[in-house]
Amino acid sequence: MADLEQFRDETRAWLEANCPPEMREPVRGEDDIYWGGRRATFKNDAQRAWLEACIAKGYTVPMWPKEYGGAGLTAPQAKVLREEMGRINARPPLSSFGIWMLGPALLHFGTEGQKQRFLNEIARGEIRWCQGYSEPGSGSDLVSLQTFGEDKDDHWVVSGQKIWTSYADHADWIFCLVRTDKENKYGGITFMLFDMASEGVTTKPIKLISGSSPFCETFFDNVAVPKSYGDDVPAYVGTINRGWDVAKYLLGHEREMISGADGGERQAAIGAMMKRHAAKLGDDLDPVLRAELANFDVDALAYAAMGEKFLDEIKVGKAHPAQPNMMKYAGTELNKRRHELMMAVGGSRSLEWESEATEHGKPAKNWLRTKANSIEGGTSEVMLNVIAKRILDLPGA
Amino acid sequence: MPLYHNEDQAMLADTARGFIAEEGNIAKGLRHWRDRNCKDGFGHALWKQMAEMGFTGMLVEEADGGLGMGHVEAGIVLEEIGRNLTPSPFLTSSVLAATALKHGSADLKGRYLPGLIAGDSVFAVAIDETAKHRPARITTRAEKSGNGFKLSGAKSFVIHGASADMIVVAARTAGADDDADGITLFAVPKDAAGVSHDSVRLVDSAMATHTKFDGVELDGDAVIGEIDGGRAVLEAMLVAGRIGAGAEGVGVARGAMDMTVDYLKQRKQFGRLIGEFQALQHRASHLYSEVEIARAVTIKAQQLLDGGSQHADLMASVAKAKVARTARLAVQEGVQMHGGIGMTDEYDIGLYMKRDRALAEFLGDATFHANRVAELSGY
Numbered sequence: 001m002a003d004l005e006q007f008r009d010e011t012r013a014w015l016e017a018n019c020p021p022e023m024r025e026p027v028r029g030e031d032d033i034y035w036g037g038r039r040a041t042f043k044n045d046a047q048r049a050w051l052e053a054c055i056a057k058g059y060t061v062p063m064w065p066k067e068y069g070g071a072g073l074t075a076p077q078a079k080v081l082r083e084e085m086g087r088i089n090a091r092p093p094l095s096s097f098g099i100w101m102l103g104p105a106l107l108h109f110g111t112e113g114q115k116q117r118f119l120n121e122i123a124r125g126e127i128r129w130c131q132g133y134s135e136p137g138s139g140s141d142l143v144s145l146q147t148f149g150e151d152k153d154d155h156w157v158v159s160g161q162k163i164w165t166s167y168a169d170h171a172d173w174i175f176c177l178v179r180t181d182k183e184n185k186y187g188g189i190t191f192m193l194f195d196m197a198s199e200g201v202t203t204k205p206i207k208l209i210s211g212s213s214p215f216c217e218t219f220f221d222n223v224a225v226p227k228s229y230g231d232d233v234p235a236y237v238g239t240i241n242r243g244w245d246v247a248k249y250l251l252g253h254e255r256e257m258i259s260g261a262d263g264g265e266r267q268a269a270i271g272a273m274m275k276r277h278a279a280k281l282g283d284d285l286d287p288v289l290r291a292e293l294a295n296f297d298v299d300a301l302a303y304a305a306m307g308e309k310f311l312d313e314i315k316v317g318k319a320h321p322a323q324p325n326m327m328k329y330a331g332t333e334l335n336k337r338r339h340e341l342m343m344a345v346g347g348s349r350s351l352e353w354e355s356e357a358t359e360h361g362k363p364a365k366n367w368l369r370t371k372a373n374s375i376e377g378g379t380s381e382v383m384l385n386v387i388a389k390r391i392l393d394l395p396g397a
Numbered sequence: 398m399p400l401y402h403n404e405d406q407a408m409l410a411d412t413a414r415g416f417i418a419e420e421g422n423i424a425k426g427l428r429h430w431r432d433r434n435c436k437d438g439f440g441h442a443l444w445k446q447m448a449e450m451g452f453t454g455m456l457v458e459e460a461d462g463g464l465g466m467g468h469v470e471a472g473i474v475l476e477e478i479g480r481n482l483t484p485s486p487f488l489t490s491s492v493l494a495a496t497a498l499k500h501g502s503a504d505l506k507g508r509y510l511p512g513l514i515a516g517d518s519v520f521a522v523a524i525d526e527t528a529k530h531r532p533a534r535i536t537t538r539a540e541k542s543g544n545g546f547k548l549s550g551a552k553s554f555v556i557h558g559a560s561a562d563m564i565v566v567a568a569r570t571a572g573a574d575d576d577a578d579g580i581t582l583f584a585v586p587k588d589a590a591g592v593s594h595d596s597v598r599l600v601d602s603a604m605a606t607h608t609k610f611d612g613v614e615l616d617g618d619a620v621i622g623e624i625d626g627g628r629a630v631l632e633a634m635l636v637a638g639r640i641g642a643g644a645e646g647v648g649v650a651r652g653a654m655d656m657t658v659d660y661l662k663q664r665k666q667f668g669r670l671i672g673e674f675q676a677l678q679h680r681a682s683h684l685y686s687e688v689e690i691a692r693a694v695t696i697k698a699q700q701l702l703d704g705g706s707q708h709a710d711l712m713a714s715v716a717k718a719k720v721a722r723t724a725r726l727a728v729q730e731g732v733q734m735h736g737g738i739g740m741t742d743e744y745d746i747g748l749y750m751k752r753d754r755a756l757a758e759f760l761g762d763a764t765f766h767a768n769r770v771a772e773l774s775g776y
Contacts, residue, residue, distance in 0.1 A: 271776045297715075297767075297770050297774060298715050298766070298770055299719065302716070303690055305693045305696075306689060309400035313401055329683075330687075383682075385675070385678065391685060394662065
């Protein structure tokens with residue numbers, strides 16, 4: 001405990017010295033988030049300085065081992081770092097699907113050669129990854145996916161289409177589920193890694209109801225994917241045809257991420273903020289809206305405690321393996337409710353799609369964006385199915 | 398501190414679960430005493446056994462003969478009490494009154510704590526004066542009289558009031574009815590002249606009283622804490638009690654949910670187990686999710702209170718409100734999914750519904766606490 005307090009003091013001092021004031025402001029737009037990659041540019045010097053300081057300290061991926069670009073922090077230390085960053089509202093230095101998803105998969109299933117190469121690239125933000133999972137005909141029923149990799153001894157020829165590929169148009173590489181055995185549904189999928197600059201890969205952004213295009217359709221037209229990128233660096237994670245194991249493992253991570261389990265209590269309650277917001281608009285909360293906010297805050301603060309408990313338990317293997325599904329369900333439904341209430345408090349002002357006052361429709365766009373929360377990474381209905389089957393052990397589920 | 402039970406607490410939970418399921422189950426406890434129309438509404442033998450287990454004095458400081466444990470530990474016992482619907486004076490005596498007595502004089506502690514620890518005494522608390530919990534307004538008055546006080550007024554929803562050896566009474570010694578200051582807490586002994594009880598059996602078969610204090614003469618040493626400065630003690634007692642009631646409510650919710658999920662795996666209709674129907678699966682899964690969250694925030698509140706955090710008060714209200722809504726969902730889904738037999742006295746699920754109703758009302762219901770969360774948050 002004393003060591004942890006010392007670590008907290010050191011972390012506080014380090015953050016004070018290294019986190020620029022601009023990086024302690026709330027994220028206001030997409031360009032405030034640094035995703036890394038070959039084509040990335042910094043919005044300002046502060047963003048670059050903060051990233052470089054974190055890379056040097058291993059704080060872009062604090063819990064990864066030092067040899068792969070992390071800081072090798074223990075779970076309690078990482079919690080302290082998170083708390084201290086939260087205390088000063090420090091932005092994450094680097095956001096990426098490499099950190100959140102491919103990294104954990106490689107740490108669990110990867111070869112030493114894959115870890116050395118890919119994890120270090122991810123930790124330094126050099127390569128931006130995207131995830132190729134869903135297909136037009138395979139959404140909730142993901143395992144029915146059809147994108148096929150034809151075996152040509154030293155390489156595959158991949159053809160097919162993915163959809164809802166987040167930021168595929170900005171990504172350098174893709175981790176992708178590809179069918180390599182048409183006869184075997186679960187045991188015929190390979191978790192491949194390849195360059196999005198490969199010949200035959202095209203992407204097409206999908207415009208959403210929010211007006212933004214974070215997702216793409218991704219087409220593979222006879223893309224040659226080598227089976228190996230060098231000594232001990234296979235182009236697939238785990239075993240050929242056993243990619244579903246990796247995918248399932250990763251879906252757990254994805255659900256955990258979307259759940260907002262680590263959002264923290266500070267961000268959870270909105271009532272007081274909404275009262276100030278209403279006051280700014282020259283208004284006051286009517287009693288019924290205030291009551292709805294109060295009920296929301298109860299649920300949100302309770303969920304924040306659940307997030308803390310879940311993360312504490314997952315680190316020592318106490319959480320039920322299917323618990324991320326419950327977190328994802330509860331967290332995303334809550335977030336949708338949060339934005340419904342924020343829109344209600346904003347009234348007609350929150351409807352403005354193009355005004356300066358709304359920074360070009362931010363409230364409405366954020367509100368619309370949350371509607372995907374309970375769809376992406378497994379719908380709420382699928383989450384409830386999984387809870388019924390794996391946690392409650394209900395029959396025939 | 399990680400937000401789960403440490404090894405000692407997990408061991409206590411195992412022990413408490415086994416013991417209360419064995420000795421305090423619905424057949425031996427709730428139904429037994431209810432069907433005998435017991436005037437106390439609970440069994441003294443079990444109270445004595447709980448003393449032998451070390452439960453009754455678990456929140457009492459070691460220096461005062463107790464175990465010096467915290468609200469996480471008390472919550473472990475309460476969750477099992479909730480799960481088994483065990484009629485027990487644990488919450489009023491070992492949590493509420495024990496918390497008040499922490500602020501009492503050495504003399505008061507010496508007078509009451511040994512009986513609590515031994516399981517010989519039962520305590521009650523008299524706070525509410527109207528049908529809803531409104532502790533901000535206290536009209537029961539205690540006037541200075543010689544070296545002591547003369548207590549006059551009326552209290553309601555005094556659980557175990559007629560069975561209690563001592564009642565902690567929140568009274569006004571100064572100021573107007575709605576003032577925060579001017580409150581004094583008194584330890585009123587069972588045999589004090591001028592105390593009268595109108596006993597009433599509640600929907601959950603617990604016994605409560607409308608208690609009148611008609612010029613009850615109390616010595617100065619019946620005062621718990623400071624004269625006129627009792628609000629802080631009252632608040633401490635309420636926070637502990639609300640978190641405790643939250644833990645008991647989590648037990649009620651889990652008990653009802655487990656019973657219902659089991660039923661979904663047994664009952665057949667249309668040639669299938671009803672648990673195969675997705676309409677019911679999704680509702681059961683949603684309930685599971687809510688119960689997990691309610692339990693997490695309750696443990697969070699317990700840890701904050703044990704750690705002396707200033708957020709304990711807010712989280713106590715968050716927990717009480719969340720648990721009240723969740724347990725309500727659990728018992729409603731429970732009765733509905735049991736179908737017709739859920740409405741029968743023979744099946745236990747209806748008993749959970751009754752218990753939840755009374756427990757949610759105790760020390761403030763979901764709307765009271767949601768409103769309090771808003772007030773404490775500044776809106």
